[in-house]
Amino acid sequence: MRVLVAALLLAMAGPSLAAEVVVTDGDTFQLDRTIYRLDGIDAPEIDQTCLDQRGDVWPCGVTARDRLSAYIGNRGVRCEDKGPDPVYKHRRIGICSIESEATTLNEWLVREGWAIKFDPTAKARFAAEEADARENRRGLWKGCFAEPRDLRGWNHNGARLSGGGCHAGHENRTRDKLFRVDTAMPPGCPIKAKLALRAVGYEGIYHLPSCGSYRRLKRANRWFCSEEDALAEGFRKALTCR
Incomplete structure (x- = not known):
């Protein structure tokens, strides 16, 4: 039993x-x-x-x-x-x-x-x-x-x-x-990222919702769900982020 x-x-x-x-x-x-x-x-x-x-x-x-x-x-x-x-x-x-x-x-x-x-x-x-x-x-x-x-x-x-x-x-x-520059934000992935052409290629910069530049960035090349993902793909944090 x-x-x-x-x-x-x-x-x-x-x-x-x-x-x-x-x-x-x-x-x-x-x-x-x-x-x-x-x-x-x-x-x-x-x-x-x-x-x-x-x-x-x-x-x-x-x-x-x-x-x-x-x-x-x-x-x-x-x-x-x-x-x-x-x-x-x-x-x-x-x-x-x-x-x-x-x-x-x-x-x-x-x-x-x-x-x-x-x-x-x-x-x-x-x-x-x-x-x-x-x-x-x-x-x-x-x-x-x-x-x-x-x-x-x-x-x-x-x-x-x-x-x-x-x-x-x-x-x-x-x-x-x-390769769009106006892709809509995927659900749960609010980090905006922008690519800028430099002499040696592209430099990626990501913007958190708390960054001063977040609202000013109207068109994003990429979106990320976490900072770790953005950093792993070679993007750096925007200087307006604290």
Whole structure:
């Protein structure tokens, strides 16, 4: 009888013991107190825009985050910790899965078209999943998108454009839409950032809501959810911030 009662108590406690998962973008989430970036893949940045099959702009970064969050739902997640992220020092690299499922979240995101394989760290993984998503025009592949690494580097002249909606001869028009200077603030990401062209390239400056320059900056190139993310991508804090 005692064993039965104990088993019932454990079964009732099980769901409440699962660590909370907070998805911050299409390939990053916080599991309990640890932030994981999924290994070998690259999802659109939270403020990234893409083109759909008609050539209209849509917030693919926010959508990728929402799809990952909806897929996880209230289910438990387990991660294999692969060590610290070499770029984002406050994050860990992870290979993660829903509890009791064999397919990793890394694989699922690429197969559903919400992320691409990220070489060289992919190490020949996810090629089949990416090819399947591209052939069936799932997720990002239904339209046209710039590789997230090119958005991070603001490489609008040499950006690699992918997807069934990319049209030859329209790259300039496409890049104007993919590298916008008036992107709306993604939910929960209030830090404005502006790129300034210098002799040796672009210099990024971010502005917190408390900065004196925040309201004066009417058009932002980028938006960030945290100062750590802005610093990791090479942006510095505005001098008007205290």
